[in-house]
């Protein structure tokens with residue numbers, strides 16, 4: 101992840117003086133509306149129904165969030181068959197396939213669906229285009245929970261396209277009836293590249309009715325792209341299983357940051373990363389509480405990077421209401 105080692109000499113002005121050490125802090129960063137809603141869903145479910153509350157998969161892809169909810173009584177499971185019959189289970193922000201809903205119903209589980217409404221939107225597109233008998237090319241990362249959920253809406257119509265090699269493997273029934281959809285948390289640029297490759301094979305390929313890559317993913321990438329050219333180092337706070345966080349590291353490097361690393365906590369920063377660095381960029385993935393970013397800023401301030409400048413490229417005002425299954429039972 102380090103294309104070249106940041107040196108100091110290149111920073112000196114004509115008189116040989118070094119510029120001040122500073123931090124550029126991306127805005128927007130951190131929690132998106134879907135994550136906020138999913139985390140609050142588990143918190144409110146614990147308050148309303150008491151522990152334990154089972155959660156299928158990590159509610160959002162963040163170690164700190166998962167560990168904090170575990171301490172409060174949430175039990176994270178991989179599949180619904182690990183949940184005792186009749187118990188309460190929350191489905192994560194990444195969404196689930198209809199098969200998972202069916203398994204839960206068979207086991208008489210009480211369910212709360214915390215799927216992000218923007219993921220549900222992609223599920224509905226998949227249902228609609230499958231109904232109209234399209235071949236659907238789903239651009240996304242193999243094995244990601246969101247992709248498994250979306251593909252499960254219409255497995256007989258959907259083919260996953262992850263890598264450039266996958267483009268060559270696609271087989272469609274009617275090249276005039278093909279549409280692409282995507283995972284919500286991809287790199288915008290890489291997705292457009294994949295679409296171009298697909299279009300070379302299928303010139304009549306149709307695009308989704310509206311962007312599938314969500315506003316939060318796009319906004320965080322734009323903010324990083326804006327600040328990265330000025331940064332010797334970009335620290336992205338996020339977990340290794342968080343797709344949108346990993347994309348921020350890639351975007352930072354592509355946009356000109358000399359180095360970029362993904363860290364869950366400030367304590368994971370390696371002091372050597374700061375050698376010769378004047379400007380540090382800081383951002384965080386959509387599942388990261390801001391307290392973790394503040395700890396990174398404290399770490400940097402203690403080492404001389406106390407000057408923080410926020411780089412704002414958008415102001416987000418989106419909020420989603422809690423799942424209806426929970427709203428009707430809320431303790432007020």
Ligand code: SF4
Pocket residue numbers: 132133134135193216217218219284285314315316317344386
């Ligand atoms: S990253 Fe986007 S799709 Fe995922 S939970 Fe947040 S708003 Fe929803």
